[in-house]
Amino acid sequence: MKNRKIILVACLTLCSILFSKPGLAQSTEAQQLLINVEKLSQLKNILRDMKKGYTIISSGYNAVKNISQGNFSLHETFLDGLMLVSPEVRKYARVADIITAQKDIVSEYKRSIKNFQRSGLMNAGELDYIGQVYAVLFAQSMDNLDDLTLVLTAGSLRMSDEERLSSIDRIFQDTSDKLTFLRSFNHQAATLLLQRKGAIADMQGTRELFKIK
Missing domain, CATH: 1.20.58 (Methane Monooxygenase Hydroxylase; Chain G, domain 1)
Incomplete structure (x- = not known):
């Protein structure tokens, strides 16, 4: 009977150690850290895509701007000149x-x-x-x-x-x-x-x- 009480006490002590608040807190922090790292990676991808989009839009705008200001290439100028008499x-x-x-x-x-x-x-x-x-x-x-x-x-x-x-x-x-x-x-x-x-x-x-x- 005494041995059974000792084993029960030991089990209760082990459960107390495993499920104590400090251990649970550490586990929760680790999970949150993983989530934050994943979000950071997603944010980097979003920013990268935004940069690509801006580059494309900027290039298109500069092309239109050059045309409107008459900054044509020599080839375009030559071909357009052939349309004149x-x-x-x-x-x-x-x-x-x-x-x-x-x-x-x-x-x-x-x-x-x-x-x-x-x-x-x-x-x-x-x-x-x-x-x-x-x-x-x-x-x-x-x-x-x-x-x-x-x-x-x-x-x-x-x-x-x-x-x-x-x-x-x-x-x-x-x-x-x-x-x-x-x-x-x-x-x-x-x-x-x-x-x-x-x-x-x-x-x-x-x-x-x-x-x-």
């Missing part, structure tokens, strides 16, 4: 030559088709064919004017002055070739009319000579 290009003599050639194409084909219609020496099929040739030629020449407008319009094409002048020369040559073709075509048609007039005149002369009604 210099006075030398606008005043290039070939520009006026192209417009003059286009006016000649329109006036000459209109005058010729009227003469062919009034002559009475061409049938409907021939007049229709001539009209189709004129229509295609006119449409292609108008395409040249559209190309010329693009070359001379600021903000339309990125081209150097040399490239613009070269394009104008090409447009002039093509327009001139179309005008040359039109004049050759009209000359051939007019020659055909003269031949038919001559044939009719010869026929009438023969009839008068032999008094054929």
Whole structure:
């Protein structure tokens, strides 16, 4: 019985030591310290992310600010410059030559088709064919004017002055070739009319000579 009392006392003493307030306090402080360390680590990550975000925003703002103040790079300045048209290009003599050639194409084909219609020496099929040739030629020449407008319009094409002048020369040559073709075509048609007039005149002369009604 006495031994049992001793064992009970010993157990109570051990429990008292293990669950006393100082030991519990130390355990609680250790747990709180771990929590604080974890929170500190999370705070550092948050601050790091905030710094990254600020850097990105700051870089974007500086880029916009540079653009608004005209601090463009050389590459951007060069490309934007190609959108402009210099006075030398606008005043290039070939520009006026192209417009003059286009006016000649329109006036000459209109005058010729009227003469062919009034002559009475061409049938409907021939007049229709001539009209189709004129229509295609006119449409292609108008395409040249559209190309010329693009070359001379600021903000339309990125081209150097040399490239613009070269394009104008090409447009002039093509327009001139179309005008040359039109004049050759009209000359051939007019020659055909003269031949038919001559044939009719010869026929009438023969009839008068032999008094054929």
